Amino acid sequence: MKLFKYFILASILSVTSCKKNKDIIVDNNSSVGSSSEAFLSDEHYKKLDIQILYMPGYLPNQNSIENLKDFLFDHLNKPQGINITTKEIPSSTQSVYTLDNLKSIESNHRTFYNDENTLAASIIVVDGKYSSENVLGVAYKNTSMAIFGETINENAGGLNQPSKTKLESTILNHEFGHVLGLVNIGCPMVVDHEATNNSGHCNNENCLMYYAVETTDIASFLIGNDILTIDENCKKDLQGNGGK
Numbered sequence: 001m002k003l004f005k006y007f008i009l010a011s012i013l014s015v016t017s018c019k020k021n022k023d024i025i026v027d028n029n030s031s032v033g034s035s036s037e038a039f040l041s042d043e044h045y046k047k048l049d050i051q052i053l054y055m056p057g058y059l060p061n062q063n064s065i066e067n068l069k070d071f072l073f074d075h076l077n078k079p080q081g082i083n084i085t086t087k088e089i090p091s092s093t094q095s096v097y098t099l100d101n102l103k104s105i106e107s108n109h110r111t112f113y114n115d116e117n118t119l120a121a122s123i124i125v126v127d128g129k130y131s132s133e134n135v136l137g138v139a140y141k142n143t144s145m146a147i148f149g150e151t152i153n154e155n156a157g158g159l160n161q162p163s164k165t166k167l168e169s170t171i172l173n174h175e176f177g178h179v180l181g182l183v184n185i186g187c188p189m190v191v192d193h194e195a196t197n198n199s200g201h202c203n204n205e206n207c208l209m210y211y212a213v214e215t216t217d218i219a220s221f222l223i224g225n226d227i228l229t230i231d232e233n234c235k236k237d238l239q240g241n242g243g244k
């Protein structure tokens with residue numbers, strides 16, 4: 001009788017723990033923000049591998065890559081490390097890229113996908129603009145982002161413009177913020193702070209997750225400011241969903 005009881009208890013425990021792991025295992029083809037907890041916590045994935053696929057001439061600055069790494073180190077629990085590698089891909093020789101274009105570029109060139117222990121993310125840097133005007137970057141799947149090299153170059157590095165590293169870092173970190181589930185797109189809000197007219201974004205104009213950060217409007221704001229960081233409300237959300 002006693003043994004029987006232990007057996008039942010053990011079965012219940014194993015069912016619960018399987019269920020928990022199963023919830024956090026993710027594919028690479030889901031909606032933006034839906035893998036928030038998989039990125040933030042170390043519950044299932046201990047390591048993160050990011051692959052930057054860039055078109056000729058559009059390799060991000062090394063400092064921008066380091067800034068992205070620092071941002072992720074600050075908020076993600078990945079005890080076995082966060083690695084970023086870069087890979088050149090051919091130009092698609094077009095000036096404007098649509099969402100469908102980005103998806104097919106990714107499926108043709110991406111070589112890092114999730115495995116048992118490692119979560120993988122992909123960032124494409126294209127040599128053109130987005131089909132929607134003045135957009136610097138986009139997160140389009142749970143582990144997929146793109147930034148628009150030509151639009152970044154046109155808005156950085158010149159007179160009365162921020163440095164390329166500052167603009168590039170801000171947009172890379174912003175898009176990754178969406179992948180982490182900010183704001184309210186997979187990472188539950190601790191305090192209500194989603195912008196009323198710009199869903200998925202923070203209502204604080206000094207926060208990395210403010211909507212204007214995604215567009216060329218941010219360029220002039222960055223001249224006198226540092227690379228934007230997330231505010232207290234966004235930080236609380238990440239911490240509440242397994243992040244730090």
Ligand SMILES: [Zn+2]
Pocket residue numbers: 174178201210211214
């Ligand atoms: Zn955004």
Ligand SMILES: [Zn+2]
Pocket residue numbers: 202203204207208209210230231232233234
């Ligand atoms: Zn915020």
